[in-house]
Amino acid sequence: MGQGIVEGEALRRTFGRTALVAALYLVASAHVGSPDAWFEGSAGPYHLIVQIEPAGVVPGVAKVFVRGVGEQLSVVSVQANKFDATGGAPPPEPASAVAGDPGLFEGRLWIMSGGSNSVTVYVNGAKGAGKVIVPVVVVAYSRLELGKPMGLGLAAMGIFLFAGLVTIVGAAVRESMLSPGEAPSAQNRNRARIAMTVTSILLVVAISGGWRWWSTDDASYVKNMYKPLSSRASLVATPTGESLNLAITDGSWIHRADSMWMHAHAQSAFTPLVPDHGKLMHLFIIRDDMSAFAHLHPATSDSASFLAKLPSLPAGKYRVFGDIVHESGFSQTLVSSINIPAVESYSQQPLGDPDDSWLAHSVTAGATKVALDDGAVMEWVRGAGPIVAGLPAPLHFELRNSDGTAASLEPYMGMAGHAVVQRNDGSVFVHLHPMGTISMASQMAFTMRQPGDTLKGALGKRVTEAETSAMASAAVTSNVVSFPYAFPRAGNYRMWVQVRHGGRIQTAAFDADVVAQHVH
Ligand SMILES: [Cu+2]
Known part of the structure; x- marks a missing residue:
């Protein structure tokens, strides 16, 4: 390699x-x-x-x-x-x-x-x-698990074939040399019994060997199954207030530069991180009941420990998601959780990163119009029909000033808007943009890769430069932001839609009840 x-x-x-x-x-x-x-x-x-x-x-x-x-x-x-x-x-x-x-x-x-x-x-x-x-x-x-009916069917067929083979061997030894109508001798019967026993033993040995091979292969498959890099979130008191530290604890990341360790543990190295819309990590903290949400951009000096100042969030248990992108274009979401206690020392504005934002007030069930802090109103133009899992969802959001005129959207991290979608049980988490679910940095990594990019970091540097200039020249011409997406399955979801308006980042939350697709 x-x-x-x-x-x-x-x-x-x-x-x-x-x-x-x-x-x-x-x-x-x-x-x-x-x-x-x-x-x-x-x-x-x-x-x-x-x-x-x-x-x-x-x-x-x-x-x-x-x-x-x-x-x-x-x-x-x-x-x-x-x-x-x-x-x-x-x-x-x-x-x-x-x-x-x-x-x-x-x-x-x-x-x-x-x-x-x-x-x-x-x-x-x-x-x-x-x-x-x-x-x-x-x-x-x-x-993919073997289904029970299929398993039982295969087992029954296996027993039938086992018994069939043993019977055929027995009959062949006992009777194949006889003329029609002739009865087998006691010696033939004895030989047949021995042949059937030997056949059974051989079959059992072959089957158990096959079973062992299968189990070994299965175990190594399970071991190599994809899991995001393991990580752990913890609270850290800093002089300027409470911070959250998301540390990547995975050995394959900690030891990525140690080729001896990597080899000894049969690990392949991930490529370095590249910033996606200007940040090495997009950190999302969502309260278990979805009543509070924060989108932060932690600082890191070693790409292993990511520290972000916490805004003032209500105490509770939170899910933590960290989106990162590698130079190879591989993007992944780190998943962790944290208990945030009721503390007074949360930092007030400004936070660590000017693009940090959060929302900690309740959502009116079923509302499609949400008033933002500055009086503007964001409307989810969702149409009258149901939202169906697997079909393109009507994720169009329109921003109007309090007097009803079209409000101008300003680029927020180079885009007209960002949306975060979470199923209420945390089993679905997605970070969307008008360009879809894909990461801009990973698309650039593919578009800009040259055959000579064999040195780690070379491509990443060009991707970062290109992204920076793309973000600097970003412009938004409409007051509507749309996200191409289909919900993966039925359930209750909440979406946090984030835009920049009047120089401030505004977040609106909406609930979506997604129904299953009708199978005809
Ligand atoms: Cu985003």
Whole structure:
């Protein structure tokens, strides 16, 4: 591997054997419990919405949906790429128009290995050609259990085959040399008994050997299954007030520069972190009952310990999510929790980072209009229909001044808005932007990677520079912000939508009841 250190090396070794071992589920994004990757943005002269639905198995076929917004597309093709692929990518696969849904194209792609992947979408139409790269994180996520009916059926068939083979061997030894009608001698019967016993012993030995091989393989698969880097949140009293420290405790991260340790523990090194919309980590702290929320940007000197000043939040148990992006384009969400006691010493403004923001007041159930601190009103333009799991959700938010006129949105960390979605049990957590679920830094890592990028940090530096200038030139022209997304499953969700208005970051919370898709 040399310097070309790659996320998911261990996973890939596992994937080599998956055909024999077990089927896998995948997650295709950094988030928690939300496997599809969504992208909205331009591909040359076209504006596209792309959804990548990972296969249930790896190697497996991912579905890629491409929709042209405004402009008619005539030809669409899609291509999968591994981050560290050194040329030789398979040719683009044509995507076909989806019957009954004009403008929507569907392509299917084999994704051969885990880790940081991407899909290149090529489009053609009246305005010529365009292309865009959409990053997809592919990781082994869980193990497919053998269903009980299937297991019982296979066991019954196994017993039948076992008994059948032993009986056939016995009959062959006892009777195969006899003429029709002749009765087997006592000697033949005896030989048959011995042959049947030997056959049974051999079969038992073979089956237990197979069982042991399977169990070993299964155990190593489970060991290599994807988990985010382990982390621990704790409270730290600093002279300026209470802070939260999120420490990455995972050995593979702590020892990432120690090749002896990494080798001895059969670990593959993650690439360094790169800032995503200007921050090395986006830290979200959400109270268990979803009544309080903070979006912070901790400081770090070693990329292992991340310290953020806490705003004044009500005491309680909180879920902690830390979004990070690696130079390879691999993005992940660290998951931890913390008990915040009632303390007086929380720092008041200003916090550690000017882009930090929080919301600690209640949500009116079912409200679609929320008054912000400065009197402006954010309205969720959700339409009248139900929100259905797996179908594009109407996440459009409009900002108006108190007099009803359109309020101007200003870029917040380079974007018109940020949204955080959490299912009430914490099983789904997603950080959305108008460009979708994907990380801007990881898309840049794919777009800007050159064959000579073998030195760790070289690509990351260019990505950081490009991101900084993209954020500096960001402009918002509308008072509506939309997020392309489909809720992964039914349930009760809360969304925190964050925008900048009048120079201040404003957060509005909305509740979404998501219903299951009707199966006809
Ligand atoms: Cu964001």
